[in-house]
Amino acid sequence: TAPVVAEIYDLYLSGLSCKMIGERLTAQGIPTPSEMKRARGEDLGRRSSAAWSKGTIRKILQNPVYLGHMVQGKEEKISFKEKKTRELPRNQWIVVEHTHEAIIKEEIFGDVKKRMAERRLARTRISKEENT
Template identity: 50%
Template sequence: MKAALYCRLSVEDENRGSSKNISESIQNQQLLLLDYAKKHGYELFAIYVDEDYSGLDSNRPAFVRMLADAQAGYFQVILCKTQSRFTRDMELVERYLHHLFPLWGIRFIGIVDGVDTAERHNKKARQITGLINEWYCEDLSDNIRAVFQKKMQDGQFIGSFACYGYKKDPADHHHLVIDEPAAKVVQRIYRLYLSGTGITSIARQLTSEQIPPPSIYKQMQGLKFRSPHSSFHWSVSTIKNILKNPTYTGTLVQGKEKKISYKSKKMIHLPPECWIRIPGTHPAIISEEDFKNVQSQFQSNKRKKF
């Protein structure tokens, strides 16, 4: 009988270096599963590994590949360290462990927590385990959200990347410092706009001078920044975003969006009155007066269009 081994280490596994979580490492999960398979006479089909994926994520690459192979009948048993390594989503527990796996002739075994779909009497235990795992994710999500909310209210930067013109302080990644070369470009954009140069003309001018736009500039600085719109051409939207960004006045504006659910990565935009604005958190590149004048000019140009 052929067996598939599934291992997962996720973003919700905190303090990986602690004695509690050393046993959760991919290597140790594999050793445990290989030993179990050998002792029980299972022939190894494949080892599927997802690292840094949540147990609530149903689109994990190795997870999806394993399920496709299971449906194709390439193996008859799936071995995991625990049910939570397979999933922390109660809906997925019901869909696969209790519905599709029996149809596909797949036996699921969670070695440590005693989960075994061949044992009908422990179905309720599997359901309870599924609920507990999901509650854990919900509580963890709430705790993380509360921590981030507190950091934002304290004026700490929580973004992955600083906006163009700034960089993260090497001594404190929650604080922004000026990135001089990029800051000079930002100041120039404001000067040009205030002197009457249109946004399209500004974009063309910077492009013709081969000044790297923000996405390319970040990559040139060695940052792992990826954008589907990365190009050496300055776009109108990029110029407009720079001219409308209050961060350049030294005010940190965060909390503009939030997840719709702890189960989903989808974000929803929040209205401006819900944003968290903390002034004076970092050095200004643009004066308050210039920023206000730019916003007034935007409104004036809008009225002229209509």
């Protein structure tokens, strides 16, 4: 999976959107993370699509695990009786840095984060202009 993650970062920095990256990976027949988990025999609880989504790509691009950091506490169970969970805000995550070998360099991760912020700002500006 490391080469796929590296390719996702490269494609994003080359100018492709999360949606376009997902379409490309799906067309290449690269299994999604949920398909990989299912192949390893992990119970996912629900059926997922074989297509890469822009949300999955976005999560990969924002995940500090690829920097070599361990991240815990990203979600919590709503009830101990059910499998339902809810995501917690980033400021509540527990991050321990440099626990394993990094797949992505800090500079690349920072460049992606900066580009995502710029695209978000541009979309906000465009939607404000359309509403005026």
